[in-house]
Amino acid sequence: GESVGLHLPTLSVQEGDxxxxxxxxxxxxxxxxxxxxxxxxxxxxxxxxxxSNMDKRQGQRVTVxxxxxxxxxxxxxxxTQPGDSAVYFCAENxxxxxxxxxxxxxxxxxxx
Amino acid sequence: xxxxxxxxxxxxAKRGQDVALRCDPISGxxxxxxxxxxxxxxxxxxxxxxxxxxxxxxxxPSDRFFAERPEGxxxxxxxxxxxxxxxxxxxxxxxxxxxxxxxxxxxxGTRLSIL
Numbered sequence: 001g002e003s004v005g006l007h008l009p010t011l012s013v014q015e016g017d018x019x020x021x022x023x024x025x026x027x028x029x030x031x032x033x034x035x036x037x038x039x040x041x042x043x044x045x046x047x048x049x050x051x052s053n054m055d056k057r058q059g060q061r062v063t064v065x066x067x068x069x070x071x072x073x074x075x076x077x078x079x080t081q082p083g084d085s086a087v088y089f090c091a092e093n094x095x096x097x098x099x100x101x102x103x104x105x106x107x108x109x110x111x112x
Numbered sequence: 113x114x115x116x117x118x119x120x121x122x123x124x125a126k127r128g129q130d131v132a133l134r135c136d137p138i139s140g141x142x143x144x145x146x147x148x149x150x151x152x153x154x155x156x157x158x159x160x161x162x163x164x165x166x167x168x169x170x171x172x173p174s175d176r177f178f179a180e181r182p183e184g185x186x187x188x189x190x191x192x193x194x195x196x197x198x199x200x201x202x203x204x205x206x207x208x209x210x211x212x213x214x215x216x217x218x219x220x221g222t223r224l225s226i227l
């Protein structure tokens with residue numbers, strides 16, 4: 001099938017290592033943020049979200065950090081596994097709108 | 113099924129033809145979104161429904177694009193007089209409540225190719 005993100009930035013990590021994926025968001029009025037994982041031929045899959053009144057949120061093996069001062073989001077994946085290989089997108093919602101703005105994406109490759 | 117279902121999975125049309133893409137959201141979900149995803153890029157917002165009301169259509173690229181959700185469940189995205197630049201994956205997502213601030217559940221999309 002056709003690949004998602006043929007020319008995206010790529011992060012290659014060794015299996016078992018931690019991964020950090022970064023995202024610069026566009027609008028200082030955004031107040032809700034989501035990380036999605038997208039595998040080839042599939043729709044985006046929700047990973048974790050965070051609201052602007054928080055700077056950190058943890059899930060199972062994942063942590064999202066939000067720095068509103070520099071409009072930066074990061075996704076940390078602990079003990080990266082081969083099944084984590086995919087394209088990762090951040091998305092922001094501007095307060096008062098229904099629109100989500102997606103970032104350009106990062107391809108994560110997990111090396112065995 | 114338990115997830116968002118989109119049909120057809122693949123659609124090939126000749127330039128100038130009209131197409132209709134269907135989305136079956138998760139049962140009971142209030143919010144429904146349509147996105148367009150070009151190759152190698154992130155999804156781009158097209159339109160948002162809360163039940164049957166289309167509350168935001170600011171992302172529709174032209175008046176050739178039309179979306180409806182007449183009974184507040186199934187939605188159809190229609191593209192009239194298709195052009196080559198309409199080739200993309202069209203994604204539908206739903207969420208359980210109205211408004212924003214909750215995860216969206218995506219379907220696997222319809223891949224549209226205009227010849």
